[in-house]
Amino acid sequence: MSQIHLDGGGRKVGEIHVPTFSEHFLRYKVAFVDAVQELYKSKTAFIGGLMLVSLVIVLLGTPWLTEYDPTKPNYTAFLNPPNAEHIMGTDRYGRDIFSRVLWGGRRLVAIAIAAVVFGMAIGIPYGVLSGYYGGLADSVSMRVVDGLLAFPGILLYLLIVTLAREYHLEGFWNDLILVFALGFAFFPEVARLSRSSVLIEKQKEYVEASNTVGEASLYIALRQILPNCMSPLIVNATVRLGYVILIIAALSFLGLGTPPPTPDWGSDLSSAREHMETHPLLAVFPGLAICYTVLAFNLFGDGLRDILDPRLSDR
Amino acid sequence: MLIYTINRILHMIPVLFVLTVVVFLFMQMLPGDVIDTLIGDEEAEDPETRALLMKEYGLDQPIYVQYGVWIGKVFQGDFGKSLITRRPVSLELFESIPATVYLAIVGISLSILIAVPLGSIAAVKRNTPTDYAAQVTSLIGISIPEFWFAIMCVLLFSLYLGWLPSSGYMSPFEDLGQSIKYLILPAAAVGFRQAAYTTRLTRSSMLDEMNKEYVDTARSLGFSEKKVIYKYILRNAMIPTITISGLQLANLLGGTVVLETIFAWPGIGQAIYLAIIDRDYPLIQAGILVLGIIVVVVNLLVDLLYRVLNPRVALN
Numbered sequence: 001m002s003q004i005h006l007d008g009g010g011r012k013v014g015e016i017h018v019p020t021f022s023e024h025f026l027r028y029k030v031a032f033v034d035a036v037q038e039l040y041k042s043k044t045a046f047i048g049g050l051m052l053v054s055l056v057i058v059l060l061g062t063p064w065l066t067e068y069d070p071t072k073p074n075y076t077a078f079l080n081p082p083n084a085e086h087i088m089g090t091d092r093y094g095r096d097i098f099s100r101v102l103w104g105g106r107r108l109v110a111i112a113i114a115a116v117v118f119g120m121a122i123g124i125p126y127g128v129l130s131g132y133y134g135g136l137a138d139s140v141s142m143r144v145v146d147g148l149l150a151f152p153g154i155l156l157y158l159l160i161v162t163l164a165r166e167y168h169l170e171g172f173w174n175d176l177i178l179v180f181a182l183g184f185a186f187f188p189e190v191a192r193l194s195r196s197s198v199l200i201e202k203q204k205e206y207v208e209a210s211n212t213v214g215e216a217s218l219y220i221a222l223r224q225i226l227p228n229c230m231s232p233l234i235v236n237a238t239v240r241l242g243y244v245i246l247i248i249a250a251l252s253f254l255g256l257g258t259p260p261p262t263p264d265w266g267s268d269l270s271s272a273r274e275h276m277e278t279h280p281l282l283a284v285f286p287g288l289a290i291c292y293t294v295l296a297f298n299l300f301g302d303g304l305r306d307i308l309d310p311r312l313s314d315r
Numbered sequence: 316m317l318i319y320t321i322n323r324i325l326h327m328i329p330v331l332f333v334l335t336v337v338v339f340l341f342m343q344m345l346p347g348d349v350i351d352t353l354i355g356d357e358e359a360e361d362p363e364t365r366a367l368l369m370k371e372y373g374l375d376q377p378i379y380v381q382y383g384v385w386i387g388k389v390f391q392g393d394f395g396k397s398l399i400t401r402r403p404v405s406l407e408l409f410e411s412i413p414a415t416v417y418l419a420i421v422g423i424s425l426s427i428l429i430a431v432p433l434g435s436i437a438a439v440k441r442n443t444p445t446d447y448a449a450q451v452t453s454l455i456g457i458s459i460p461e462f463w464f465a466i467m468c469v470l471l472f473s474l475y476l477g478w479l480p481s482s483g484y485m486s487p488f489e490d491l492g493q494s495i496k497y498l499i500l501p502a503a504a505v506g507f508r509q510a511a512y513t514t515r516l517t518r519s520s521m522l523d524e525m526n527k528e529y530v531d532t533a534r535s536l537g538f539s540e541k542k543v544i545y546k547y548i549l550r551n552a553m554i555p556t557i558t559i560s561g562l563q564l565a566n567l568l569g570g571t572v573v574l575e576t577i578f579a580w581p582g583i584g585q586a587i588y589l590a591i592i593d594r595d596y597p598l599i600q601a602g603i604l605v606l607g608i609i610v611v612v613v614n615l616l617v618d619l620l621y622r623v624l625n626p627r628v629a630l631n
Binding site: 146287290298302 | 338588591
């Protein structure tokens with residue numbers, strides 16, 4: 001199918017090919033196969049990718065993989081060791097640990113993804129516009145970013161989560177605040193990263209060309225420069241997902257995440273400490289789950305960096 | 316260098332401004348009346364007393380005036396009084412700083428002692444099984460949550476083997492032997508994650524240096540491979556490595572909140588945690604502000620040190 005362009009006098013000046021649905025499909029298929037082949041080039045990315053795919057499958061399939069309710073106590077099976085019925089055993093309320101690990105994982109990964117997406121949604125426009133327009137606005141907005149980056153480690157989250165606790169938020173709203181806190185703390189990093197790529201990209205000829213043609217500057221910044229800056233941002237986001245999961249687990253380990261009955265790797269670990277002398281395995285499974293997930297994201301992110309930035313692939 | 320230093324210090328002002336504004340707003344955004352939070356007594360019920368207190372705390376002033384008054388007090392080291400102990404917050408924090416510094420310094424030194432040899436070997440033996448092993452270990456290292464690592468260490472070394480105490484603290488000036496016993500597990504937990512980062516860093520900065528021309532020159536002059544690696548490459552690779560480990564101190568200080576809580580280590584991290592549990596707001600506010608300021612100052616010092624160690628940077 002094609003679209004014919006005519007000038008004012010009805011003469012044909014150009015022809016644009018408009019792809020049909022099947023052509024679109026083919027293109028996506030090719031892109032997918034390409035992506036898998038690219039991924040295969042880096043061993044780390046491939047292993048990380050496999051780990052992530054299996055994680056997603058297990059988390060999506062949770063309702064079919066376990067029939068136990070993660071929050072319902074069972075007074076006939078306290079602190080059981082791993083057995084045929086409960087493959088990871090039960091906790092002090094007789095709840096199936098395997099089920100708690102899976103349901104906890106669903107929540108944790110969902111919150112982490114939402115938080116990273118939120119952080120990028122604020123950080124990217126912030127950094128791109130600041131880098132593209134430059135000048136005073138740029139200096140001021142980057143000082144704000146510097147100030148927020150001065151909060152070491154989990155302290156900014158602690159501040160927000162403590163504040164949220166005073167408003168007695170529960171369930172969904174509590175999770176939403178967590179997403180907000182984690183995303184907000186991520187945005188300075190994204191802003192700085194996207195700004196620095198924009199500063200490099202801005203010097204290139206195609207930007208000058210667009211300027212000469214008279215494209216709107218907002219259009220140039222977001223539709224032309226931004227797509228060329230995406231790869232470091234994607235790598236950063238992948239690695240950040242692992243980090244965010246560590247932070248959520250740390251917060252709930254400190255008792256500042258989700259209140260108890262909700263399955264959560266961090267708070268399960270913290271309550272397992274009380275039975276550590278007699279039932280050390282309680283503290284092992286949620287910890288292993290965190291390690292697996294974070295390692296998967298880190299491996300994938302590391303490999304992705306090698307693929308997207310060939311200069312580093314030698315290292 | 317002098318101009319750069321002055322520039323860098325001026326640069327700190329807006330950063331500290333944002334930091335203080337965020338911490339100040341935290342107090343403002345607490346629900347309910349600040350008077351209730353600060354006093355918490357029945358006397359605050361009486362409207363006349365309230366008005367008096369409002370005036371005393373300057374709460375009848377516009378918010379920017381309140382900020383100005385607050386920041387003025389902060390400059391004098393006055394962070395208010397703890398709501399729990401009623402002692403000045405600055406005193407509470409001041410007492411907890413040595414324990415944190417002690418743990419941080421030992422942790423970082425430990426990580427450098429492990430990571431630098433490991434990272435250098437990985438770089439020298441690039442793309443061999445040794446290198447892969449080092450890389451996988453360090454990647455696993457940064458993926459393990461430090462609090463889980465800490466719990467597993469306690470499980471193994473104090474509950475099963477009974478070699479070390481599971482938590483507690485003793486000043487090194489009191490009894491060095493005992494103090495070290497208490498220190499080992501927390502320091503290992505701090506150093507472990509840090510070591511994983513530093514190994515990756517050492518490896519990549521070694522590889523950077525190896526590709527430089529002076530290395531070929533040194534080899535062509537007939538220096539032994541050992542001399543080339545240790546005297547030239549490692550020495551130059553250390554500059555970025557040490558600098559970035561210094562910057563990592565920020566992460567480490569943030570992480571102390573969790574680790575100090577697990578090991579009942581009476582540092583600034585545990586002080587902040589206990590303050591959060593007790594809802595001791597002035598202490599939370601001051602603790603986070605002080606840690607933030609420490610991070611900003613350390614970053615400045617590390618940056619300046621980097622320039623001193625590496626004069627070439629200044630030329631660019």
